[in-house]
Amino acid sequence: DTEVTQTPKHLVMGMTNKKSLKCEQHMGHRAMYWYKQKAKKPPELMFVYSYEKLSINESVPSRFSPECPNSSLLNLHLHALQPEDSALYLCASSQKTGTANLGHSTDTQYFGPGTRLTVL
């Protein structure tokens, strides 16, 4: 089973709202990722958690706050978003085997279906 689940599927929020996106995997993966994808563009990496610790934050504004409560769950807390933050938010996970070819990982990332976020 290579399933990553995300909730909600759709979310509409105002600029003053606080909401959270949720991601879950039960594959025993130890790395989890948040991506933002605008229409007709590839996904852009936002955050990486490795063994439940934040390892990469790609200069994401503080109105996005990630949280990894345990090895299976990943949340993205949203507050005071802007209309330009409207996008598809994708979660992914990977095994984190540590296997690499001269510095490149051989791990595969598995993606969830995404949350379609609209900020009014």
Add this chain to the structure above:
Amino acid sequence: GDSVTQMEGPVTLSEEACLTINCTYTATGYPSLFWYVQYPGEGLQLLLKATKADDKGSNKGFEATYRKETTSFHLEKGSVQVSDSAVYFCALSGYGGSQGNLIFGKGTKLSVKP
């Protein structure tokens, strides 16, 4: 830095036509290479992967061979179906501090007409 270049679409084909989507990369060392597919309104699905030179990834009739000498990983299918209509992303695994991260091409939209 590492990068992926893939042919820009859209690509429109008739059912049962042959498909090739070109993908070339620039990378330090030996990256793992991936093709992901994104159907309308959905997330990305892994289509196939290759982790070393001359490896061939295959799935659902799609194939791609890791060519180190030409730094390419072109996606091919001998006979496309309407259900193959989607956006296809070529990607490679990051290096060093970005190990495990994916670097994506811009995506190629494929439309297959009956």
